Amino acid sequence: MTRARTKESQNQSQWDAYTERGGTTLGPWSSNIWRHDPRHLGFLLARYKFCAKMLEGKKSVLEIGCGDAMGLPVLLQTVGSVHGVDFEPLVLEDAARRLKREGVSGCRLSVADLTRRPVPGRYDAAYSLDVIEHIPERLERRFVGNIVRSLTPQGVLILGTPNITAQRYASPASRAGHINLKSGPDLRRLLSAYFDNVFLFSMNDEVVHTGYGPMAHYLIAMGAGRKRRS
Numbered sequence: 755m756t757r758a759r760t761k762e763s764q765n766q767s768q769w770d771a772y773t774e775r776g777g778t779t780l781g782p783w784s785s786n787i788w789r790h791d792p793r794h795l796g797f798l799l800a801r802y803k804f805c806a807k808m809l810e811g812k813k814s815v816l817e818i819g820c821g822d823a824m825g826l827p828v829l830l831q832t833v834g835s836v837h838g839v840d841f842e843p844l845v846l847e848d849a850a851r852r853l854k855r856e857g858v859s860g861c862r863l864s865v866a867d868l869t870r871r872p873v874p875g876r877y878d879a880a881y882s883l884d885v886i887e888h889i890p891e892r893l894e895r896r897f898v899g900n901i902v903r904s905l906t907p908q909g910v911l912i913l914g915t916p917n918i919t920a921q922r923y924a925s926p927a928s929r930a931g932h933i934n935l936k937s938g939p940d941l942r943r944l945l946s947a948y949f950d951n952v953f954l955f956s957m958n959d960e961v962v963h964t965g966y967g968p969m970a971h972y973l974i975a976m977g978a979g980r981k982r983r984s
Contacts, residue, residue: 778856781822781849798883800960801974802828805881805912808976809833812878812910818868818901819885823849823861829881830860839866839873869893872900880905881912886944887932894934894944902948902980911949911977913941914957920971938967941975949977 758773760766780788787794802825809815813834820826820838822845829836838861840846846863853861866873869889880901889897901911918935936944938954945952955962956970967973 779852781824781852782845783822784824796960797957797972799825799828800962801825801883801914801957801972804955804957804962804974805829805883805914806832808912809879809881809910814875814877814879816873816877816880816901816904818866818873818880818882820849820863821845823853823863825883826853826861827856827858830858833879834860836861837873837875837877838863839868841865841867868897868900870900872903875904876906877904877909878906879910879912881914883912883914884916886913887915887935889934891934895947898944898948905980907980909980911945912974913945913977914972914974915941917956917967917970917973919968936973938970938973941973945975945977948981950979950981952977 758769760769784795784798787798805825806829809829810832815829815833815836817826817829817836817838820840821842823838826836826838838849840863843865846865850863853863882901886894886897898913902909905911915936916932918937918940921932921935938956942952942954953976954967955974955976956965956967957963957972957974958970962974
């Protein structure tokens with residue numbers, strides 16, 4: 755059988771890989787985004803890119819709330835290894851199959867609930883995107899505290915969450931699930947209980963900046979310099 759040929763030779767390897775291996779399959783969460791609001795995938799990947807740039811060179815990194823592991827390969831471009839945890843076993847099982855099929859190495863996935871206990875081991879850094887707003891306020895200190903307990907003394911933590919000022923623009927599904935939204939000062943206060951240094955960033959669409967917090971749709975806080983009592 756004659757192999758199909760692309761008009762431009764530099765495209766041939768991409769076509770061959772596609773016909774031999776098939777297209778990449780998205781997980782349940784990212785597939786839903788693609789079907790209902792595909793531009794949001796760009797925003798999501800930009801958040802992971804920010805984490806990858808900030809944590810570049812770290813040997814071991816923990817992702818809390820990795821979901822279907824959409825962003826995990828982005829981090830693996832700059833860090834040594836990533837341990838992704840989530841409390842949805844079905845989603846993790848599906849993610850593990852997809853990552854194995856794609857030949858993604860340097861990562862592992864496991865079920866964990868950080869409102870109950872820390873993840874065993876010590877990590878150079880941790881990040882958690884779009885999770886804290888789902889944690890009841892009465893459990894948020896336990897959640898963050900358990901993350902910090904898994905960090906080395908020099909460890910860094912990045913938390914990303916929608917801004918409470920953007921709630922009026924959220925979808926009905928988001929409003930139902932976002933039970934603990936934060937403002938910039940709220941997020942700074944939360945991390946300041948565990949870190950000597952907290953750096954706050956604003957984000958609109960895929961652009962991360964240091965602009966006026968109340969006008970940001972999304973907030974990212976980075977804590978560094980663990981307090982001794984944390």
